[in-house]
Amino acid sequence: MTKDLIPAHGDLPEPLDLTVPEEAREDFLAEAGRLKKIPVSDADLSTVYRFGDGALSPLTGPMDREVYDRVLEEEVIEYNGRLYAWTIPLAFPVTAELAKQLSPGEKVALVNSRGEIVATLELHDVFPWDKRKYLTRVYLTERFDHPGGDMVLKADGEKDYLIGGKIQVLPQPKHPRFGKYVLRPKEVRELIRQKGWERVVAFQTRNPLHRAHEYALVYGLETLLRQGYNAGACLNPLIGETKGDDVPADVRMRTYEALIEQRALGDGDSDPTLWGPRGESVPDRVILVGLDIKMFYAGPKEAVMHAIYRQNFGFTDIIIGRKHADAPYHDGTPIWGDFDAQEIFKRLRGDLKIKPLCVGFAAYYESVGRVDLMENHPNEKPVSISGKEIRAALREGRPVDPRIMRESTARILAEAMAQK
Numbered sequence: 001m002t003k004d005l006i007p008a009h010g011d012l013p014e015p016l017d018l019t020v021p022e023e024a025r026e027d028f029l030a031e032a033g034r035l036k037k038i039p040v041s042d043a044d045l046s047t048v049y050r051f052g053d054g055a056l057s058p059l060t061g062p063m064d065r066e067v068y069d070r071v072l073e074e075e076v077i078e079y080n081g082r083l084y085a086w087t088i089p090l091a092f093p094v095t096a097e098l099a100k101q102l103s104p105g106e107k108v109a110l111v112n113s114r115g116e117i118v119a120t121l122e123l124h125d126v127f128p129w130d131k132r133k134y135l136t137r138v139y140l141t142e143r144f145d146h147p148g149g150d151m152v153l154k155a156d157g158e159k160d161y162l163i164g165g166k167i168q169v170l171p172q173p174k175h176p177r178f179g180k181y182v183l184r185p186k187e188v189r190e191l192i193r194q195k196g197w198e199r200v201v202a203f204q205t206r207n208p209l210h211r212a213h214e215y216a217l218v219y220g221l222e223t224l225l226r227q228g229y230n231a232g233a234c235l236n237p238l239i240g241e242t243k244g245d246d247v248p249a250d251v252r253m254r255t256y257e258a259l260i261e262q263r264a265l266g267d268g269d270s271d272p273t274l275w276g277p278r279g280e281s282v283p284d285r286v287i288l289v290g291l292d293i294k295m296f297y298a299g300p301k302e303a304v305m306h307a308i309y310r311q312n313f314g315f316t317d318i319i320i321g322r323k324h325a326d327a328p329y330h331d332g333t334p335i336w337g338d339f340d341a342q343e344i345f346k347r348l349r350g351d352l353k354i355k356p357l358c359v360g361f362a363a364y365y366e367s368v369g370r371v372d373l374m375e376n377h378p379n380e381k382p383v384s385i386s387g388k389e390i391r392a393a394l395r396e397g398r399p400v401d402p403r404i405m406r407e408s409t410a411r412i413l414a415e416a417m418a419q420k
Helices: 021-034 042-053 065-074 097-101 131-139 147-155 183-196 213-228 250-261 273-279 297-311 340-347 387-397 407-419
Strands: 036-039 075-080 082-085 092-094 107-109 116-126 161-169 200-205 229-238 286-288 317-320 355-359 361-367 370-373
Touching: 021 116, 036 183, 042 092, 065 075, 065 116, 065 161, 065 340, 097 131, 097 161, 131 147, 131 297, 183 229, 200 213, 200 286, 213 229, 213 273, 213 317, 213 355, 213 361, 213 370, 229 250, 250 286, 250 407, 286 387, 297 317, 297 340, 317 340, 340 355, 387 407
Parallel strands: 036 107, 200 229, 200 317, 229 286, 317 355
Antiparallel strands: 075 082, 092 161, 107 116, 116 161, 361 370
């Protein structure tokens, strides 16, 4: 068997597996049924499942206070005596009323919004949630009028305590529409081994792709190929909890499928001198895998978390573009600089094996008849169209400029808007 390209985070030979085996399911549920029940929000449910399948290795469950605070203050976790990068602490929020009923050392059952048991947690810590400290350290601002502030102060407004401990998780039920794309880290590593690739770059997105988005993936893949690697890329959309105005995951997944199946990904924008001699095009070296975990909209800090998840899935590189994991204040002003998410990787205090593959702004240029990096065209005006204009065209059933967005993507989005 060929070796994995990269260890799991924490220098583990493979990601942790904290999932309940099928043969133990009945006994697990019988025991869990007798335990105190702790509700987990729909937003945090995917985090439960990612503890289970090892996407959050080397963590064995939500953090206790000491680990949580160290992440806020130093951006590291300690594992086997070594420091590893970790930038957003993870623990499950509970109400003060529930916190009073819990004691470290006891085992509890975690239940979803329908009251179904999804995991058990051996409690190690129950501690007050300093929301102000969390928000200022993670979002790097004293202001709270942003999506992260809404998640903590509104969605979790009544929850002022956090719980940490060791988790055991039932397997995640497969989504009927796109569950086939949601693979466990070990399954993705096996897929990469089967491909025989030497490097694999992951492309994170929570949006349908326009051609400038696509080009970031194409640029990343072509960079590795030019360096002489037998390389592949993974279109790796995040399909966990997102903002209400983001395009729903099932609609986005249809647009990604169409791009690959119709071989449109990179069409016209990839380098023919690189691909021609190979007798290939971009879709031949791209896999589609969905990652079910919530967005924090935390800019630079979340860019590092996106890299950690992908290292656990076996990817060697991750594309970090402008405004990665970005969301502005409610008045539209930016929280971070355009490239702060690239800069944070230069000052990590803990180990991280996956490499950021940094990409600048891209746009369509008439002079070359394709999308290219803006830095290559300093004195030239690109073809530009705002997101607002694209949404208006889609709502009204007008065609979107194909220099901006592929016809298949625009059609799927327009159909979804019409149904809505």
